Amino acid sequence: MSTTVDEMSRRTGAMSSAELAGERESRATVGDVTVANPRMVCRGVDVWYGAKQAIKGVSLDIGKNEVVSMIGPSGCGKSTFLRCLNRMNDTIDGCRVTGSIQLDGRDIYDKGLDPVPLRAQVGMVFQKPNPFPKSIYENVAYGPRIHGLTNNKAELDELVSASLQKAGLWNEVKDRLDQPGTGLSGGQQQRLCIARTIAVSPEVILMDEPCSALDPIATAIIEELIDELRANYSIAIVTHSMQQAARVSQRTAYFHLGDLIEVGETNQIFTNPKHRLTEDYITGRFG
Amino acid sequence: MHSSTLLIVLLGLMAFAYHFGRKRAISTAGGVARISTLHSLPAYYGLYAALWAGIPALLLMGLWIGFQNEILISIVKSELPPAILDGMSSGQIGLVVNDIKNLASGAIVSGAVTPEMQAAADRYTQLDHIARWAMWLAVLALAVGGMAYAWAKTKPTMRARNRVETIFMVILVIFSSIAILTTLGIILSVLFESLRFFQSVSPLDFFFGTLWSPQTALRADQVGASGAFGAVPLFTGTLMVSAIAMLVAVPIGLMSAIYLSEYAPRNVRAYAKPTLEVLAGVPTVVYGFFAALTVAPVIRELGMSMGLNVASESALAAGLVMGIMIIPFVSSLSEDVINAVPQAMRDGSYALGATQSETIRRVIIPAALPGIVGGILLAVSRAIGETMIVVMAAGLAANMTANPLDSVTTVTVQIVTLLTGDQEFDSPKTMAAFALGLTLFVVTLTLNVIALQIVRKYREQYE
Numbered sequence: 001m002s003t004t005v006d007e008m009s010r011r012t013g014a015m016s017s018a019e020l021a022g023e024r025e026s027r028a029t030v031g032d033v034t035v036a037n038p039r040m041v042c043r044g045v046d047v048w049y050g051a052k053q054a055i056k057g058v059s060l061d062i063g064k065n066e067v068v069s070m071i072g073p074s075g076c077g078k079s080t081f082l083r084c085l086n087r088m089n090d091t092i093d094g095c096r097v098t099g100s101i102q103l104d105g106r107d108i109y110d111k112g113l114d115p116v117p118l119r120a121q122v123g124m125v126f127q128k129p130n131p132f133p134k135s136i137y138e139n140v141a142y143g144p145r146i147h148g149l150t151n152n153k154a155e156l157d158e159l160v161s162a163s164l165q166k167a168g169l170w171n172e173v174k175d176r177l178d179q180p181g182t183g184l185s186g187g188q189q190q191r192l193c194i195a196r197t198i199a200v201s202p203e204v205i206l207m208d209e210p211c212s213a214l215d216p217i218a219t220a221i222i223e224e225l226i227d228e229l230r231a232n233y234s235i236a237i238v239t240h241s242m243q244q245a246a247r248v249s250q251r252t253a254y255f256h257l258g259d260l261i262e263v264g265e266t267n268q269i270f271t272n273p274k275h276r277l278t279e280d281y282i283t284g285r286f287g
Numbered sequence: 288m289h290s291s292t293l294l295i296v297l298l299g300l301m302a303f304a305y306h307f308g309r310k311r312a313i314s315t316a317g318g319v320a321r322i323s324t325l326h327s328l329p330a331y332y333g334l335y336a337a338l339w340a341g342i343p344a345l346l347l348m349g350l351w352i353g354f355q356n357e358i359l360i361s362i363v364k365s366e367l368p369p370a371i372l373d374g375m376s377s378g379q380i381g382l383v384v385n386d387i388k389n390l391a392s393g394a395i396v397s398g399a400v401t402p403e404m405q406a407a408a409d410r411y412t413q414l415d416h417i418a419r420w421a422m423w424l425a426v427l428a429l430a431v432g433g434m435a436y437a438w439a440k441t442k443p444t445m446r447a448r449n450r451v452e453t454i455f456m457v458i459l460v461i462f463s464s465i466a467i468l469t470t471l472g473i474i475l476s477v478l479f480e481s482l483r484f485f486q487s488v489s490p491l492d493f494f495f496g497t498l499w500s501p502q503t504a505l506r507a508d509q510v511g512a513s514g515a516f517g518a519v520p521l522f523t524g525t526l527m528v529s530a531i532a533m534l535v536a537v538p539i540g541l542m543s544a545i546y547l548s549e550y551a552p553r554n555v556r557a558y559a560k561p562t563l564e565v566l567a568g569v570p571t572v573v574y575g576f577f578a579a580l581t582v583a584p585v586i587r588e589l590g591m592s593m594g595l596n597v598a599s600e601s602a603l604a605a606g607l608v609m610g611i612m613i614i615p616f617v618s619s620l621s622e623d624v625i626n627a628v629p630q631a632m633r634d635g636s637y638a639l640g641a642t643q644s645e646t647i648r649r650v651i652i653p654a655a656l657p658g659i660v661g662g663i664l665l666a667v668s669r670a671i672g673e674t675m676i677v678v679m680a681a682g683l684a685a686n687m688t689a690n691p692l693d694s695v696t697t698v699t700v701q702i703v704t705l706l707t708g709d710q711e712f713d714s715p716k717t718m719a720a721f722a723l724g725l726t727l728f729v730v731t732l733t734l735n736v737i738a739l740q741i742v743r744k745y746r747e748q749y750e
């Protein structure tokens with residue numbers, strides 16, 4: 001009895017993946033996925049949650065000193081793809097990633113590579129600000145302490161204040177570093193999380209809808225910050241706001257049901273999309 | 288004519304009232320077609336009538352059954368020739384009353400049957416008969432009266448639905464007050480008995496005295512047993528056993544909670560958690576003889592092989608086993624608390640390149656700490672109040688010692704020994720149990736209140 005059920009599910013499984021393969025062909029990415037001097041290079045990335053495929057053969061480069069934005073209807077796999085870039089998907093039960101993702105020419109899914117230090121190189125800022133229930137100082141000092149980045153208290157102080165300065169939060173908190181980070185406003189908390197990420201000197205910063213829980217003024221401050229951070233870091237940002245993508249990013253990638261539909265200069269994507277699905281989405285006909 | 292028959296008749300009446308209340312509502316509305324002019328659905332009028340028929344009658348019946356006996360006895364007693372009860376103590380009067388009742392019901396009697404007692408018994412039988420009939424009459428009359436009241440009240444504008452709601456609320460309030468009043472009653476009785484105790488033994492001696500020897504003279508001519516009620520040895524004993532228990536339970540419980548919530552794969556958790564919870568389901572008496580018959584001898588032998596002098600009933604044995612008993616308590620509370628730390632905290636830490644154990648040590652445990660402390664305090668109050676294990680394994684000697692290999696005694700053990708066996712209910716020895724109980728109650732209540740407060744604060748932090 002159970003064998004038959006197993007067989008049946010296997011057969012349907014095979015059938016649906018054949019269908020998906022057919023679909024994938026019709027949805028090859030439009031536009032150039034490569035850049036001249038890439039920091040990260042992704043090729044043919046597939047992601048499964050159990051038997052369900054959430055990302056289908058996505059290839060995309062993230063250049064040095066550029067902001068790439070990822071847009072698309074919710075559930076299309078933007079967060080999933082972003083989490084591949086620092087192997088945060090490893091922490092999810094049943095999630096499987098195939099294909100190749102390189103950071104500075106090194107495959108981050110290589111068997112010999114430890115994902116833990118990788119996550120210091122590829123930092124991440126989440127949708128909802130998630131400061132630790134510790135003081136502002138300790139929030140920022142957390143990463144440096146773990147990685148032993150400083151030799152003494154003075155160096156750590158220096159690193160904490162430099163990180164807070166880069167995150168544009170220093171002036172607001174310099175007199176109350178010992179107060180809990182959770183007591184800050186939402187926008188301040190998000191900048192604290194950015195400072196915390198910067199403190200471990202990442203090369204790439206991933207941001208998953210970093211402003212969706214913030215008010216317009218806090219959003220504007222963060223957007224400005226992202227533009228400044230571009231000087232030193234590569235940034236991949238997921239956003240549900242097309243205006244935001246237009247304001248902060250140089251390149252934009254449009255995702256749809258796990259496929260990367262179109263990539264291009266942000267300007268071009270918003271003024272002259274080549275794929276019909278992209279056009280539908282940015283003109284608001286679909287989303 | 289048994290009262291359970293009356294109960295069935297009442298239920299029948301309620302069904303009847305429901306049916307006719309409903310019918311009446313429909314007819315006052317002017318027939319089935321005009322039901323919409325009723326304020327509520329017809330069933331609510333039925334329910335209203337049924338409740339009016341049933342509730343007051345049931346209440347009356349309950350009261351009647353509760354007090355009938357007392358009243359009858361006092362009538363019979365007052366009619367007895369005064370010579371019989373002359374010069375009797377309250378206990379002896381109780382015996383006579385018992386005899387009369389036994390005589391009336393045809394059971395065996397303790398003494399010889401005198402004509403006066405036979406007369407009293409006959410009188411009791413007669414009164415009982417009358418009372419039963421009176422109860423039937425009164426209860427049924429009240430039921431019918433209630434039904435008539437509901438009948439008269441039923442008209443289309445009556446808000447039957449709202450009234451039924453009110454009646455239900457009243458019923459619920461009555462039941463919850465029963466629970467609360469009972470608790471209050473227990474507390475007050477413990478309090479008053481303790482106050483009586485403190486009239487004969489000064490609270491200073493009780494709370495700060497270091498000698499515990501509660502044997503008082505039963506007869507005035509007995510010597511050598513004046514009774515000493517210094518409870519400090521009991522407090523230190525309780526403290527030591529609880530401390531040993533916590534030393535066992537907290538590390539093991541906490542570690543297993545961390546493993547189960549953070550590391551264990553799903554299938555391991557599916558087996559490990561219920562297994563741990565089995566520990567919580569073992570009756571404490573089983574833990575007790577496990578402590579006394581298995582653990583204590585092992586400890587004794589181990590101690591002897593190291594040249595130590597171990598009492599056969601040691602604080603260590605009782606504490607160890609009590610600790611094992613509390614493990615599931617600590618672990619399930621800690622696990623709840625750890626699971627309440629949002630996933631976002633873990634993600635934030637992993638995303639900074641922290642390992643799992645760094646995340647647990649530096650983020651999750653500090654974040655969960657208040658909740659864990661609250662859980663531990665609850666566990667402490669469990670340990671302090673635990674009785675069976677210590678009765679069987681800790682011993683009775685009120686030693687004031689810091690040596691866990693010695694035998695000690697605890698507050699709960701002493702309460703048990705003070706109250707088991709033949710007792711005189713107004714001797715300081717017996718009332719000392721109430722004072723100990725009160726102390727125990729105050730301590731555990733305080734611990735619980737603090738613990739729950741901490742846990743609640745903690746939960747709020749993440750909501």
Ligand SMILES: Nc1ncnc2c1ncn2[C@@H]1O[C@H](COP(=O)(O)OP(=O)(O)O)[C@@H](O)[C@H]1O
Pocket residue numbers: 049054072073074075076077078079080081092
């Ligand atoms: N942890 C998970 N387990 C199973 N399925 C998931 C998980 N996370 C996301 N998914 C599924 O993967 C798809 C893509 O999700 P996600 O990457 O969160 O989309 P987006 O960020 O674009 O809204 C969705 O269909 C979602 O249901």
Ligand SMILES: [Mg+2]
Pocket residue numbers: 078079080208
């Ligand atoms: Mg998302």
